[in-house]
Amino acid sequence: MSERDRRRLVFAAFAAVLPLALLVALSRGSVPLPMGGVLRSALGRVGVAWGSPLPGTGEVILWSVRLPRVLIAALVGGGLAVVGASLQALFRNPLADAGLLGVGPGAALGAVLAVDLGWAHERFLAMPLSACAGALLALLLIYAIAHAGGRPTLSGLLLTGLAVSALAAAGTSVLLVATEEFRVRTILFWLAGGLEGRGYEHLALVAAFVGPGALALLLLARPLDVLSLGEEEAASLSLPVHGVRILVFGLCALVAGPVTAVAGAVPFVGLIAPHALRALVGPPSRRLLPASFLAGAALVVIADVAARSLGQYVELPLGSVTAFVGAPYFLVALRGQEGRG
Amino acid sequence: MSAVLEARGLWVDRGRRTVLRGVDLSLGPGEGLALVGPNAAGKSTLVRTLAGLLRTGRGDVLLEGRPLAAWARPAIARRVALVAAEDAAPDRLAVEDRVALGRYPHRGPLAPFTDEDRAAVLRALRQTEIEHLARRPLGTLSAGERQLALLARGLAQDPAVLLLDEPATHLDVRHQLHLFRVLDDVRQHGVAVLAVIHDLQRAAVWAPRMALLDEGRIAASGSPVEVLESEAAGRAFGVGIRGLPVADGSERLWRFEVRG
Numbered sequence: 001m002s003e004r005d006r007r008r009l010v011f012a013a014f015a016a017v018l019p020l021a022l023l024v025a026l027s028r029g030s031v032p033l034p035m036g037g038v039l040r041s042a043l044g045r046v047g048v049a050w051g052s053p054l055p056g057t058g059e060v061i062l063w064s065v066r067l068p069r070v071l072i073a074a075l076v077g078g079g080l081a082v083v084g085a086s087l088q089a090l091f092r093n094p095l096a097d098a099g100l101l102g103v104g105p106g107a108a109l110g111a112v113l114a115v116d117l118g119w120a121h122e123r124f125l126a127m128p129l130s131a132c133a134g135a136l137l138a139l140l141l142i143y144a145i146a147h148a149g150g151r152p153t154l155s156g157l158l159l160t161g162l163a164v165s166a167l168a169a170a171g172t173s174v175l176l177v178a179t180e181e182f183r184v185r186t187i188l189f190w191l192a193g194g195l196e197g198r199g200y201e202h203l204a205l206v207a208a209f210v211g212p213g214a215l216a217l218l219l220l221a222r223p224l225d226v227l228s229l230g231e232e233e234a235a236s237l238s239l240p241v242h243g244v245r246i247l248v249f250g251l252c253a254l255v256a257g258p259v260t261a262v263a264g265a266v267p268f269v270g271l272i273a274p275h276a277l278r279a280l281v282g283p284p285s286r287r288l289l290p291a292s293f294l295a296g297a298a299l300v301v302i303a304d305v306a307a308r309s310l311g312q313y314v315e316l317p318l319g320s321v322t323a324f325v326g327a328p329y330f331l332v333a334l335r336g337q338e339g340r341g
Numbered sequence: 342m343s344a345v346l347e348a349r350g351l352w353v354d355r356g357r358r359t360v361l362r363g364v365d366l367s368l369g370p371g372e373g374l375a376l377v378g379p380n381a382a383g384k385s386t387l388v389r390t391l392a393g394l395l396r397t398g399r400g401d402v403l404l405e406g407r408p409l410a411a412w413a414r415p416a417i418a419r420r421v422a423l424v425a426a427e428d429a430a431p432d433r434l435a436v437e438d439r440v441a442l443g444r445y446p447h448r449g450p451l452a453p454f455t456d457e458d459r460a461a462v463l464r465a466l467r468q469t470e471i472e473h474l475a476r477r478p479l480g481t482l483s484a485g486e487r488q489l490a491l492l493a494r495g496l497a498q499d500p501a502v503l504l505l506d507e508p509a510t511h512l513d514v515r516h517q518l519h520l521f522r523v524l525d526d527v528r529q530h531g532v533a534v535l536a537v538i539h540d541l542q543r544a545a546v547w548a549p550r551m552a553l554l555d556e557g558r559i560a561a562s563g564s565p566v567e568v569l570e571s572e573a574a575g576r577a578f579g580v581g582i583r584g585l586p587v588a589d590g591s592e593r594l595w596r597f598e599v600r601g
Contacts, residue, residue, distance in 0.1 A: 003476060092431070223450050226442055230429035236392050237498070238418035238446045282478075283433045 007287060010280045014294035018074070021301040025070040026062060028305050033058050033066075068203040069195050073304040073318075074297040075203075076195075076263045077273075079210035079255040081296020084270025085289050086217050089224040090248050091146075093157055094278065095330070095337055097271035098256045101157075102138045102164035104267065107253075107260035108191065109168040109175070110134020115187050116179045128205060132257030138164050139249045154337060194318040195263055195304055202262045213255035214293060220248060221285035228283070265319045266303075268326020269296050275333055343406070345370050345533050346391060346421065346502045350400035353383075353390050360386040362557035363400065368502060368533040373524065375548030375565070376537045379578050382554045384537045388506050391535070392423040405501075418446030422495035426507040428487050432480025436490045439479060440465055443497030465496035469523055485516030492523065503527060505536040509543065521547045541582075542595050545569060553577055566593060575600075 027035045037054040041062055044053050054062060080098060087096040098104060114120045114130035146152035146160040176187060217224075226239045234241050259266070273296040274288055281287040303321045310316055344367035353361040360383040368374060378384050389395050391402055393409045402409045404420060422443070430439050443465065444458040466472040469489040479487055488508060495503055503524070509517045524534050524547070538544035544551060545565035552562040555577035561568045568574055569582050581600050584593035 092429075094431075219451065222442075222445065222448075225438075226445050228431055228434075229439075229442060232389075232394065232425060233423075233429065233494075235394050236418065236423040237442065238414040240414070278433055282435060282438070283431050284438050 007281050010277070011291060011294075014291060014298065018294055018298045018301070021298045021305075022070055022074065025073065025301045025305045026066050029061075029066060029308055031058070031061055033062060038062060064199070068200045069198055070301060070304070072195055072198050072203050072206055072262060073301045075206045075210045076259050076266055077269050077300025077303075078293040078297035079206075079214055079259050080266060080270040081273035081292040081299070082214045082217050082289055083252045083255050084296075085274035085285065085292040086220070086224060086248055086252055087270070088274055089228045089283075089285055090245060091152070091157060092228055092230065093152075093154055094275055095154060095271060095333060096157065097268065098135075098252065099265065099267035099270065100330075101142050101161040102168055103135045103252070103256050104260050104265040105165045105168035105172070106138025106141075107131040107135040107257045108265065109171045110137070110257065111190065111261050112172050112175050112179075112187055115183050115190075116175045118183075120186075125205075128209065128258035128261040130257075131261040132209075132253045134168070135257045135260065136249060136253035138168060139253060143245070143249065190261075191264060194307065194315060196315050198262060206258055206262050209258040210255050213251050216251050217248070217255075218286075218289050218293075220244070220251070221289055224248070224285040224289075225283075263318060266300060267319055267323050268330060269299055269303075269322055271333075272326055272329050273299060275329075344368060344403070345405060346535075347403040347406075348387070348391065348400065349403065351387075351390065351402065352398035352400050353386055353395055354398055355386060355395070359398075360557055361390065364554070364557070364559055366391075366552060366559060366562075368535055370501070370533055371528050371531045372533050373528050373547070373549050374533075374535045375544040375551045376535060376554060377539075377541060377544050377551060377568070378554035378560075382577070383557045384554050385506050387554060388423065388504050388535070388537055391502075392421050392504055393417045394423070415446045415449065418498065420501045422498040422500035422503050424492050424495040424503065424505045424508055426510050428479065428491045430479055430491075433478050435475070436471060436477055436479065436482070436493075437462060437466065437475040439490055440493045440497050443494040446498060461497050461499050465493040468496055468526060469493040470519070483516075485512045485519075488512060488516070489520065489523070492520065496527065500532060502533045502535070505534070507537050507539055510539055517543065541569065541597075545584075545593065545595060569595060 023035055023038060026038045027033045033054060037058060040051050041053040041059060043050050053059065084097045087098060087101065088094050110133050111127050111131040114127045119126035119130065142160050142164050146157050176184065179187065223239055223244045226234045226237055227241065227244060231241055274292040277288060277291045277295055281291050304318055307316045307318045307321045347367040348364050351361050351364040352359065364387060376384055386395065390397060404412060404417065409417060441462050444454060444461060448454060448458060466475055469492055471486060471489050471493060474482065474486060479490060482490065488511065492508065509520055512520060528534050548565055551565045551568040553560045553568050553574055555573065560573035560577055561571040566584060570584060574582055579600065581598040583596045585596060587594045
């Protein structure tokens with residue numbers, strides 16, 4: 001089998017896994033729905049009548065509760081994976097990730113600030129936009145600190161991310177103490193993360209940011225590849241290095257901000273998907289970014305199913321599920337990376 | 342023969358240090374020039390300035406007679422390729438994908454690669470004789486092969502001027518010979534080649550013309566024999582340099598002795 005065939009196979013596999021994961025995710029939950037019924041109901045919606053659909057309550061659960069939630073999970077995962085792949089190319093580091101670089105905590109700080117100041121109640125988009133700003137600030141801070149002495153080492157980058165995360169978390173704690181009591185509940189519910197009770201308005205919000213943001217990052221595939229050759233070579237190939245970096249940071253924040261605002265922290269997705277796929281489809285971003293989107297989407301959809309079905313009476317936080325899988329993966333990958341120097 | 346790339350009275354500062362102090366240099370089509378000089382003489386700075394990567398103080402770099410500042414960045418990169426001493430590309434990147442990125446100045450971020458681009462990549466792989474490695478990830482190559490892949494990226498740019506900063510430093514002798522043979526082949530096609538070369542013996546054997554950079558100035562230039570036997574060369578390197586004619590007398594074996 002040639003390399004090209006293998007890559008096609010990988011894409012085909014993920015293109016098949018994603019709908020399958022979506023189908024499973026739609027049928028599982030506190031009220032299980034038969035997969036056949038879900039399929040028939042979906043076909044009915046697009047005008048193909050085929051057997052009997054779901055009972056009335058099943059229809060309501062499927063279309064008003066489960067579908068938006070599952071689609072949000074897919075967009076959250078896909079978006080974070082594309083952001084992770086882009087940051088990995090930009091920092092020239094296969095273990096860079098929005099979560100590890102403090103982008104999530106930065107976004108959280110931004111969102112909490114919006115609630116604290118009351119903006120979130122006054123303006124619809126205040127919270128996600130404020131989360132975007134927090135994410136961008138975290139990225140620029142890391143870039144400025146870590147790049148101050150040339151290309152940062154892996155440990156330098158991770159430690160800088162740790163410091164920025166701690167800083168953002170400290171800010172969030174201070175705000176939490178200073179926030180009026182009736183708003184604290186909103187914040188705590190949100191900080192816990194997860195997709196419980198998320199509906200179409202959240203889906204619209206996530207889609208409005210993740211869609212264009214991820215698409216724009218896909219269009220930057222070639223500049224990202226040039227950038228991954230190193231600053232000097234990229235500049236000698238006429239890439240406006242600084243401008244491209246700022247643009248990528250902006251787009252990453254645009255995706256990661258609202259994702260964090262809707263789903264809370266979902267760590268390690270942005271690391272696992274591109275890191276695992278690089279071995280299968282190679283590092284060129286034109287392949288890695290779309291493949292990462294598909295894989296990340298499937299990953300979070302499945303993680304959300306686990307979050308819903310593993311706990312007996314309560315839902316597990318989505319972020320905990322991805323961390324349970326992601327943290328060991330990260331540690332193994334880190335060892336491999338350090339072994340290579 | 343008019344110069345394709347020329348430095349005129351070039352002054353360059355890096356930080357607070359003035360590195361280049363009025364460099365004059367010119368390169369004609371198909372010409373080969375070895376740039377030599379002691380450590381910290383400003384060789385790398387000169388090469389990067391010629392590639393348009395560093396801001397100049399006084400003086401100018403002229404590409405095809407026009408100052409670099411008057412050129413658009415992609416237009417410069419379609420004419421001037423820079424090949425550094427070390428390859429920093431990701432290990433998993435395949436050789437052909439790496440070389441293909443040399444087409445970026447021709448196509449920009451979005452335009453799809455054309456047959457012309459694919460032909461340029463293939464030509465570059467053939468010229469450097471690494472066609473058989475096209476699918477291999479860079480991390481699996483030897484240092485020499487990796488340097489050739491980096492050179493192939495420069496050739497894929499289809500440049501009029503090829504600038505190399507110590508391209509042979511990490512290579513064994515076989516790969517060194519190979520690399521300089523490729524450079525001669527490239528010159529046959531009219532490409533001007535300027536290479537910073539650390540090894541004076543190697544530089545003298547390869548280069549038709551040599552320039553000695555010392556403390557930010559061109560201290561001597563001409564044939565390798567003229568440059569290496571000059572007072573300026575001995576002063577610059579702080580050693581005695583003697584050329585012993587070998588074989589038919591056209592080549593020299595160079596001896597370096599500590600002065601004292």
